[in-house]
Amino acid sequence: MTAALAGTDAALAALVGLLALSLTAVRVVIRLRGRRRRRLWPPASQAIARYVTTGGDPPRPAHRAERAMLLEVALQTLFDLGGSERDLLVELLEQLGYLDDAAAALTARRRAVRRRAAEMLAVTATPAVLPALLAGLDDPDALVRTSCARTLARVGAPDVLPRVAAAAERDIATAPGAASAVVLALGRRDPAALTPLLGADAPQPVKMVAVAVAGRLRLPDLAPALRACLHDGDQLATIAAQGLGLIGDIEAVGELRDLARDAHRAVRARAAAVTALGSIGDPWSVPLLEPLLRGADWPLRAAAAQALGQLGEPGAAALRRAVASGPAEAREHAEAALQW
Amino acid sequence: VVIIYLWFVFAFSVCFVAVTSLVLVLAAVEVRRYTARGQVANLRVTLRSPLAPSISVLVTAYNEGPGIIDSVRSLLALDYPDYEIIVINDGSTDDTSARLIEAFGLRPVHWAAQPVLHHRPVRAVYAPRTRLNLLLIEKENGGKSDALNAGISFSTGDLFCSMDGDSVLEQDALAKTALPFIEDPGRTIATGGMVRIVNGCRVQHGRVTRVALPHSHVAMFQVVEYVRAFFGTRTGWTAMNALLIVSGAFGLFRREAVIAAGGYRTETLGEDLELVVRLHRTCRKAGRPYRIVYVPDPVCWTEAPESLRYLRKQRRRWQRGCIEALLFNKGMLFNPRYRTAGLLALPSMLVFEVLGPVIELLGYVVSIYAVMVGLISPLTYVLFLVLSVLYGLFLTLGAIMLEDVSANRFPAWEDLRRMLLYAVGENCGYRQLLHVWRIEAFGDVVRKPGFEVMAHKGFSAADQ
Numbered sequence: 001m002t003a004a005l006a007g008t009d010a011a012l013a014a015l016v017g018l019l020a021l022s023l024t025a026v027r028v029v030i031r032l033r034g035r036r037r038r039r040l041w042p043p044a045s046q047a048i049a050r051y052v053t054t055g056g057d058p059p060r061p062a063h064r065a066e067r068a069m070l071l072e073v074a075l076q077t078l079f080d081l082g083g084s085e086r087d088l089l090v091e092l093l094e095q096l097g098y099l100d101d102a103a104a105a106l107t108a109r110r111r112a113v114r115r116r117a118a119e120m121l122a123v124t125a126t127p128a129v130l131p132a133l134l135a136g137l138d139d140p141d142a143l144v145r146t147s148c149a150r151t152l153a154r155v156g157a158p159d160v161l162p163r164v165a166a167a168a169e170r171d172i173a174t175a176p177g178a179a180s181a182v183v184l185a186l187g188r189r190d191p192a193a194l195t196p197l198l199g200a201d202a203p204q205p206v207k208m209v210a211v212a213v214a215g216r217l218r219l220p221d222l223a224p225a226l227r228a229c230l231h232d233g234d235q236l237a238t239i240a241a242q243g244l245g246l247i248g249d250i251e252a253v254g255e256l257r258d259l260a261r262d263a264h265r266a267v268r269a270r271a272a273a274v275t276a277l278g279s280i281g282d283p284w285s286v287p288l289l290e291p292l293l294r295g296a297d298w299p300l301r302a303a304a305a306q307a308l309g310q311l312g313e314p315g316a317a318a319l320r321r322a323v324a325s326g327p328a329e330a331r332e333h334a335e336a337a338l339q340w
Numbered sequence: 341v342v343i344i345y346l347w348f349v350f351a352f353s354v355c356f357v358a359v360t361s362l363v364l365v366l367a368a369v370e371v372r373r374y375t376a377r378g379q380v381a382n383l384r385v386t387l388r389s390p391l392a393p394s395i396s397v398l399v400t401a402y403n404e405g406p407g408i409i410d411s412v413r414s415l416l417a418l419d420y421p422d423y424e425i426i427v428i429n430d431g432s433t434d435d436t437s438a439r440l441i442e443a444f445g446l447r448p449v450h451w452a453a454q455p456v457l458h459h460r461p462v463r464a465v466y467a468p469r470t471r472l473n474l475l476l477i478e479k480e481n482g483g484k485s486d487a488l489n490a491g492i493s494f495s496t497g498d499l500f501c502s503m504d505g506d507s508v509l510e511q512d513a514l515a516k517t518a519l520p521f522i523e524d525p526g527r528t529i530a531t532g533g534m535v536r537i538v539n540g541c542r543v544q545h546g547r548v549t550r551v552a553l554p555h556s557h558v559a560m561f562q563v564v565e566y567v568r569a570f571f572g573t574r575t576g577w578t579a580m581n582a583l584l585i586v587s588g589a590f591g592l593f594r595r596e597a598v599i600a601a602g603g604y605r606t607e608t609l610g611e612d613l614e615l616v617v618r619l620h621r622t623c624r625k626a627g628r629p630y631r632i633v634y635v636p637d638p639v640c641w642t643e644a645p646e647s648l649r650y651l652r653k654q655r656r657r658w659q660r661g662c663i664e665a666l667l668f669n670k671g672m673l674f675n676p677r678y679r680t681a682g683l684l685a686l687p688s689m690l691v692f693e694v695l696g697p698v699i700e701l702l703g704y705v706v707s708i709y710a711v712m713v714g715l716i717s718p719l720t721y722v723l724f725l726v727l728s729v730l731y732g733l734f735l736t737l738g739a740i741m742l743e744d745v746s747a748n749r750f751p752a753w754e755d756l757r758r759m760l761l762y763a764v765g766e767n768c769g770y771r772q773l774l775h776v777w778r779i780e781a782f783g784d785v786v787r788k789p790g791f792e793v794m795a796h797k798g799f800s801a802a803d804q
Contacts, residue, residue, distance in 0.1 A: 026744050216391065336451055
């Protein structure tokens with residue numbers, strides 16, 4: 001027993017020693033990287049700032065470390081740049097061969113390399129590497145595919161957009177967040193590109209994202225598709241009602257009123273419809289909202305009070321009536337709404 | 341009997357080494373996956389996305405007067421597209437509310453909270469005259485769980501962030517912690533970030549401007565513990581989707597999932613642990629796919645006790661919470677229906693966290709007796725002690741390495757030297773003391789005494 005323990009002690013001591021050495025090595029590497037970063041970052045960012053503001057000589061990195069640092073600074077800068085300065089910087093990256101390198105890296109064997117390259121191309125968002133991005137739509141990794149799709153949604157030709165929409169549809173289950181970003185990029189580029197994702201036969205998860213995007217981006221062209229979703233399941237109807245409220249679609253008032261008064265639908269969907277009626281500012285909805293304010297469901301009461309508060313004098317009068325003669329629950333909401 | 345017990349301790353140690361090594365290896369894999377994901381790009385996309393979920397930051401405060409203003413100021417400067425701050429004053433007897441009302445120009449308002457969870461009556465609600473997304477709820481004292489339940493009832497966000505009034509979030513902490521909700525919105529129900537000890541750091545206007553290790557020995561031991569617990573343990577359990585705790589000092593939860601689970605339980609002092617265990621239970625029971633994630637990088641700074649008196653109270657409270665969480669969810673133990681959480685994580689908690697202190701302390705006594713009567717040789721005993729110290733050092737070194745790779749907040753060699761020194765030193769009394777306090781907690785579970793809250797110095801005084 002003693003011998004076995006002594007052996008285990010020795011082995012563990014060796015392991016701890018090895019770990020301590022590795023830790024030291026990791027720390028040395030981190031320090032060296034930090035030092036190099038502190039040394040190279042200022043000249044790289046100054047060179048880029050000079051280049052994009054004055055359009056002078058492009059920076060010429062002398063060695064690999066400088067080249068890597070220039071790319072890092074450029075990518076960080078691109079997030080905050082727009083217009084001609086952004087174009088200039090992307091052009092610089094293209095001239096220096098970074099974009100070709102990234103396009104080539106999209107076919108690398110290692111997934112991490114491909115992901116980095118796809119993300120870099122998404123940040124630069126330039127049509128210069130379209131063939132590589134199109135090929136990236138067939139990558140075995142969902143994150144690479146969605147990064148390429150996001151970039152194509154921004155810079156691809158209009159005929160590519162259906163393929164981008166199909167990519168979002170395919171990856172919504174495996175990479176929901178990344179696929180949602182693709183749908184968002186599509187909505188920003190061309191609202192019509194979202195139409196296939198809003199159709200009756202589109203899968204439910206991607207349809208929900210497309211409806212949310214249409215609402216958040218306030219895309220009036222897609223209001224008819226959102227109105228159709230009000231007749232769908234409760235979850236989709238809720239998001240569609242929220243979207244129609246954000247868009248301010250006056251033509252949706254009738255269907256929103258129907259949804260709000262339909263006692264067979266989920267309270268959440270009805271409350272979203274009530275909120276939308278308030279956002280649209282439809283004063284003829286007051287007779288519908290007043291009984292809801294005195295109803296039994298908290299979300300409906302809260303939404304009705306908030307909506308009435310947005311409907312000018314007729315709404316305010318209804319709230320005052322609730323304060324004066326309504327039940328305690330309605331009074332509470334009405335007082336809060338009147339105050340805001 | 342002595343020999344049998346010693347063999348039992350040996351078997352216990354082997355199990356401990358097997359589980360903790362597995363968790364450490366998985367933690368390394370998870371940290372590598374996290375650092376390879378291109379965090380900066382994801383973060384910037386998140387911060388501009390209109391699809392980012394809205395968050396209600398719930399700050400519970402009980403006599404937090406000295407630090408509350410800095411805390412709220414730091415929260416108002418967070419980088420996140422859509423969030424509101426709700427301060428819940430849980431019946432403070434100091435001037436917490438008065439300070440807030442004065443500093444942010446708050447006025448009393450009518451507010452109809454959604455009655456989704458039970459909580460003690462609310463006395464008043466205050467909101468600013470300006471467009472600040474800040475709400476102050478003044479309620480009767482009911483404990484942290486009760487205050488959080490009230491906060492959830494008043495919140496309007498898709499997610500809520502629970503945090504203490506004496507904590508400070510880094511500017512990008514909310515966005516980093518929210519990332520898993522954006523990447524996998526259907527499954528992610530809770531995420532937690534790193535909680536670090538602010539003692540010794542410089543805090544100015546609610547922000548940590550200089551990171552440094554504390555001078556106090558008691559706080560220093562806790563720094564080592566926190567690094568080991570967060571990097572070496574929680575990251576590993578995340579890889580198995582069996583994370584059982586999202587720290588009450590900083591955690592993000594999907595509001596509807598918590599409401600569906602019944603909110604925070606008010607009969608326990610370990611409400612954070614109990615809620616997460618219950619979330620596992622309710623999601624598995626409902627057949628809902630879910631993820632509970634620890635994100636290694638976002639940081640919440642919190643004040644650690646510097647005196648043994650407060651540390652003892654804190655640890656007894658934590659241990660009592662741990663035991664109560666196990667009792668409330670005992671049906672999950674060794675139940676295959678709850679997968680890794682029921683088969684490995686909860687049993688580990690029972691054996692190593694709850695029973696471990698008793699087994700270890702009794703082990704010291706029995707082994708010393710065995711040496712005295714000649715059942716084992718003194719050399720064997722010493723070798724066993726050396727083994728346990730070495731293994732503790734191994735776990736600490738592994739956790740520090742993961743910390744270096746993912747965050748590297750203590751880059752100085754002097755910091756490393758001090759942490760290693762305290763990692764060895766904790767075996768000489770500190771750990772045993774913690775075990776004694778944890779055993780005392782068994783009595784607290786029965787007696788259920790109230791606990792005195794640590795008097796906070798406020799962050800202006802944290803730089804010492």
